[in-house]
Amino acid sequence: xxxxxxxxxxxxxxxxxxxxxxxxxxxxxxxGIAGLVGSVARAARQRFKGLDPVPTEGVRVRMEDxxxxxxxxxxxxxxxxxxxxxxxxxxxARAITxxxxxxxxxxxxxxLDIELS
Amino acid sequence: xxxxxxxxxYLLPCGRDVExxxxxxxxxxxxxxxxxxxxxxxxxxxxxxxxxxxxxxDTEEPSRALFGRIMSAVRAEVRRGELLPVPSDAAGxxxxxxxxxxxxxxxxxxxxxxxxxxxxxxxxxxxxxxxxMKLAVSHVNLTVDLVDVVRERVTTAAAARVGVRVNRLDITxxxxxxx
Amino acid sequence: MxxxxxxxxxxxxxxxxxxxxxxxxxxxxxxxxxxxxxMYRFALRMLANRSDAEDVVQEVFLTAWxxxxxxxxxxxxVAWLYKAxxxxxxNVIRARKPQTEVEPDAHEATDxxxxxxxxxxxxxxxxxxxxxxxxxxxxxxxxxxxVHSRSYDEIAQHIGSSVTVVRGRIARARVQLAExxxxxx
Numbered sequence: 090x091x092x093x094x095x096x097x098x099x100x101x102x103x104x105x106x107x108x109x110x111x112x113x114x115x116x117x118x119x120x121g122i123a124g125l126v127g128s129v130a131r132a133a134r135q136r137f138k139g140l141d142p143v144p145t146e147g148v149r150v151r152m153e154d155x156x157x158x159x160x161x162x163x164x165x166x167x168x169x170x171x172x173x174x175x176x177x178x179x180x181x182a183r184a185i186t187x188x189x190x191x192x193x194x195x196x197x198x199x200x201l202d203i204e205l206s
Numbered sequence: 207x208x209x210x211x212x213x214x215x216y217l218l219p220c221g222r223d224v225e226x227x228x229x230x231x232x233x234x235x236x237x238x239x240x241x242x243x244x245x246x247x248x249x250x251x252x253x254x255x256x257x258x259x260x261x262x263x264d265t266e267e268p269s270r271a272l273f274g275r276i277m278s279a280v281r282a283e284v285r286r287g288e289l290l291p292v293p294s295d296a297a298g299x300x301x302x303x304x305x306x307x308x309x310x311x312x313x314x315x316x317x318x319x320x321x322x323x324x325x326x327x328x329x330x331x332x333x334x335x336x337x338x339m340k341l342a343v344s345h346v347n348l349t350v351d352l353v354d355v356v357r358e359r360v361t362t363a364a365a366a367r368v369g370v371r372v373n374r375l376d377i378t379x380x381x382x383x384x385x
Numbered sequence: 386m387x388x389x390x391x392x393x394x395x396x397x398x399x400x401x402x403x404x405x406x407x408x409x410x411x412x413x414x415x416x417x418x419x420x421x422x423x424m425y426r427f428a429l430r431m432l433a434n435r436s437d438a439e440d441v442v443q444e445v446f447l448t449a450w451x452x453x454x455x456x457x458x459x460x461x462x463v464a465w466l467y468k469a470x471x472x473x474x475x476n477v478i479r480a481r482k483p484q485t486e487v488e489p490d491a492h493e494a495t496d497x498x499x500x501x502x503x504x505x506x507x508x509x510x511x512x513x514x515x516x517x518x519x520x521x522x523x524x525x526x527x528x529x530x531x532v533h534s535r536s537y538d539e540i541a542q543h544i545g546s547s548v549t550v551v552r553g554r555i556a557r558a559r560v561q562l563a564e565x566x567x568x569x570x
Binding site for chain 3: 225250266268272275276280305
């Protein structure tokens with residue numbers, strides 16, 4: 090059955106972006122897919138085929154009966170990068186489920202830079 | 207300043223070479239004291255030297271905007287490099303830029319007095335990372351223990367700042383930066 | 386996390402270049418700030434035009450960023466900068482419409498510092514104008530030697546010529562400049 094989404098992808102992406110930005114240790118989201126390279130990253134993204142990029146927000150979303158999200162962030166060196174990523178995953182998943190009622194299958198976090206000061 | 211260009215250089219009418227006069231501008235010999243050509247040349251060269259020193263000490267800077275333009279263009283061409291997978295769970299995969307990790311580890315190495323990290327390469331090995339690092343060190347601080355201290359700081363930073371375990375850490379002191 | 390303040394001497398060029406080569410943009414910023422002034426002043430006296438000089442400097446530093454990989458280990462970054470700036474300035478001059486002399490824009494000496502006497506400011510301005518009457522290669526060699534303190538070997542590399550030729554150009558330049566400077570005793 091094709092899911093009809095009352096809430097559109099750009100809105101879900103915006104919810105995700107807002108949730109991610111509010112996490113302690115996230116300096117900003119990286120606009121655009123600033124040249125993700127490497128076979129490992131590409132393989133990881135195979136699971137997210139059909140995603141619509143929202144270039145200005147650093148968020149990509151796929152919605153079916155579940156939601157898949159990718160987030161590109163820059164973190165602060167003051168906080169442990171992996172811990173920040175986990176917090177982003179929790180925060181984004183909670184915000185999207187609250188907004189859409191849909192379960193979130195996975196939140197992939199790409200930390201593109203760590204700001205040292 | 208009348209003079210002749212010859213194969214040997216530029217000669218004043220008295221036969222002296224202008225470059226020789228220049229080289230000895232702060233001394234004077236018997237000939238030069240009497241010779242109007244040499245005296246004239248010395249005055250001109252002195253004036254030139256004074257103006258040259260002015261120019262050498264001039265500090266006119268380009269506009270501040272130039273720096274901005276250069277760095278904008280540079281940042282537009284930054285190659286991101288590899289994104290390395292780090293241990294994650296069912297919530298979703300987590301990747302961290304290898305270059306970002308390298309910068310964190312360099313920073314940690316730099317906290318050791320007299321150490322400047324140079325080359326730093328990070329390779330992901332499933333759940334851990336392998337690191338190759340090269341240091342420049344001050345000769346004042348170079349001791350047998352120094353690399354161990356760096357090793358400890360780097361390993362700690364990898365765990366505390368990034369959240370990854372270092373499997374292999376190759377550190378080489380490749381240069382003394384103050385000798 | 387305990388913040389450790391690291392107060393240290395400025396990083397050496399080799400460290401900065403190595404880091405920049407591996408993607409460290411802040412390291413490259415430090416290099417730009419360190420050398421843009423020198424390159425700008427050199428280009429300015431070659432081209433007698435501020436806008437052209439800034440364009441040259443911008444191109445040089447962007448190209449340097451792209452070519453960091455190709456910089457030989459141990460080869461001085463600053464030597465590469467001087468060579469690139471020299472080449473680019475000479476190309477800019479050759480691309481301009483043929484003129485008997487390079488026409489300077491409103492490039493007079495900057496406002497003299499309060500301590501400077503008016504006469505000294507005028508001296509440097511006279512020298513700047515006199516420089517424009519040399520050939521491009523003479524001007525480049527003379528500036529690199531007398532203002533930027535490059536060695537004869539280095540200048541020969543920057544300009545793609547021999548030490549003998551460089552010496553000859555500087556000697557000729559010196560003679561011509563001294564003749565023009567003579568009224569300013």
